[in-house]
């Protein structure tokens with residue numbers, strides 16, 4: 001399988017505090033992979049290191065065959081890495097349309113054929129069409145999450161990274177997100193999903209890495225989800241809770 005992302009033995013941390021230790025993961029083209037792990041395991045730190053918000057101090061990161069581990073964040077976007085961060089970072093005072101437009105304009109710097117349009121985003125999340133002119137800060141958390149995913153798609157990624165998109169959201173919104181991921185995969189997208197909701201991770205992802213204390217401590221293969229969902233002891237051991 002062609003490789004979309006390879007993170008190879010990276011170290012990263014905050015100041016002199018090491019967090020990620022010799023961490024390696026891989027995502028194939030069109031594959032959907034979850035990262036699960038307890039609070040503080042380093043999942044968001046990994047996301048920041050992949051998209052360039054946090055420097056790595058050793059190891060390397062490849063997008064396809066290109067080393068991107070020292071590129072600035074906007075140059076990683078140009079290489080096809082789209083990200084929805086933990087707290088979404090939308091422009092609250094601006095309308096939904098303006099938030100999407102900003103990304104759409106940026107996305108045109110990526111010279112790729114498969115393009116997502118604002119209309120595609122409205123088809124994935126129908127409520128957006130009704131609220132295009134509303135300031136983002138007036139939307140519910142779930143609606144904002146969908147706008148954040150839409151905005152990431154307009155950067156025309158072929159790898160979409162989402163850091164805990166389900167946090168605090170109603171089951172109905174989770175359905176929308178799961179359905180959207182299915183559509184994206186039909187369109188060839190690779191997905192990296194940080195998710196503590198293991199049932200949702202099992203539904204969306206082909207396989208998973210389990211993180212603890214900044215390392216990958218376990219891998220869950222495609223045929224192992226069912227056993228994990230059935231056996232709460234195993235789950236607790238994985239999540240350290």
Ligand SMILES: Nc1ncnc2c1ncn2[C@@H]1O[C@H](COP(=O)(O)OP(=O)(O)OP(=O)(O)O)[C@@H](O)[C@H]1O
Pocket residue numbers: 014017019037038039040041042043044045046
């Ligand atoms: N800006 C920062 N400065 C210093 N330490 C930080 C910073 N951000 C995170 N940390 C520490 O890094 C470790 C990993 O944090 P991280 O946010 O990556 O965990 P996480 O797995 O995403 O947790 P959660 O499930 O709560 O989101 C934690 O011990 C945290 O306290």
Ligand SMILES: [Mg+2]
Pocket residue numbers: 043044045086163164
């Ligand atoms: Mg986190």
